[in-house]
Amino acid sequence: MIEVHNVTKLHFGRPVLKDITLSIPEGSNLGLIGPGGAGKSLLLKIICGLVVPDEGTVTIDGQDVFELDEIEIAKLRFRIGMLFQNYALFDFMNVADNIAFPLRQEGKLGEDEIAAKVQEQLDSVDLPTIGHQFPNELSGGMKKRVSFARAVVPEPPIVFYDDPTAGLDPVTSSKIFLLLKAMRDEKGVTSVTISHDIEGIKDICDNFALLDRGELIFWGSRDEVESTDLSLVRQFWDGFSDDELG
């Protein structure tokens, strides 16, 4: 269970996240939606302890993320996988080493087992032959898939996906969403998924939260989203806007 309590984050004195409170039950997937610049990625970084909020707390399985000492936070992070919005692949390693990196750091498996797991992940994201290539040789979509493989290879019980299908074609996007669904349904992974592909996440998320300009406008189940009258939620959910551009 992940709980976010009254989280506020300031940037040069201006709030970029305002008093956010929500919870993510174990084994569920929260869909985090909202316009660009609303603070979704920042909230994700706060939840996994990469950014410290100015106010509020985040607890994961009862542990306050910002009260943990170095060893405890390291243990917690081994249980979290994170797919970053702009891939965050290590440029100085090839694709196979990038995917193997969390496994090598964990130190539980031998090199043969690691190689097998890496190949299994590459196959699952439809990139079976690119292990020797470096990130700068890949397209944006390929980087995204490698980043996904790296996030899930240690089979963490918690995974945060920051726009997992951005830059992907519709076929690959649907494959990634199927993988996300399998992570939740078959492995019981607790996750948060940021996406602008609302149709894609409708079927893989249990709850949805909408952020706008740092404020949590809405948080509820799919049924609650479909029955709400909030115009911004309706616009996002149904994919239309009342206003004209310009």
Add this chain to the structure above:
Amino acid sequence: MASEIKPIWQRVLNNIGDRFMGWSFEVGGVSLLVWEIMRNTFPPKLDGEETWRNMYKVGVKSFPIVVVTALLVGAIMVIQSGMYIEQYGAYGLLGWGAGYSVFREVGPIMIGLMFSGRVGANNTAELGTMKVTDQIDALRALAIDPVRYLVMPRVFTMIVMMFLLVVVGDFVSLLGGAATSQYLLGVDMTLFAWSVITYVSLADFLHGLYKAVAFGFAIAVISCHFGLNTSGGAVGVGRSVNASVVGSAIAIFILDYLITYLDT
């Protein structure tokens, strides 16, 4: 509504205050990084693969430029002192003049500045790019301390390589000086070598090596600090590299002054 124009004294004070806060932030950041490095030094925590990768990048790749620089520095020192040596006929002091100045001052300073421009700038750009593309956060998300994984190998490598490059540079400078004295001034190489061996002491050589270690540490810490605190995309990386080179140069001259003062 037009914004109110502040009086000039207020703007000057604001400017001074901003600069003071900026400098305080950098000095504080460097101090914190030094503290983190100390914490990881006892007991030493180094990633072997990352250390070797940096050894190659920092040391082997800097070797040619350091050799060329050192060769020319030795030659220049001999040409500069040659005028007075000829005037007074003190040919036996040519080796001492070149060796003393190269070992104690010119060698470490020139190689330090070259090292800062080549290795320090590259280091800041690499870490800065990692920072703005979330690679540093990715390391932290994988439970890896960026100071242990990225900074420690760089600090260790830069100290070791700066030391070795100054040793090599010192002797290459003397070779350059000896060749110049033979072929340009007509002073025999053996007389040049005799002068170096007789008048230049081990203490002069070690003095330069103390500086090499101090410069290597300063360049490593400053370049890592600016790299890890980069923000603002590609423009931010450029800004950090600029600040890192300027900061390293200032640190080199301050440390040079202090070591010269304390060890003379």
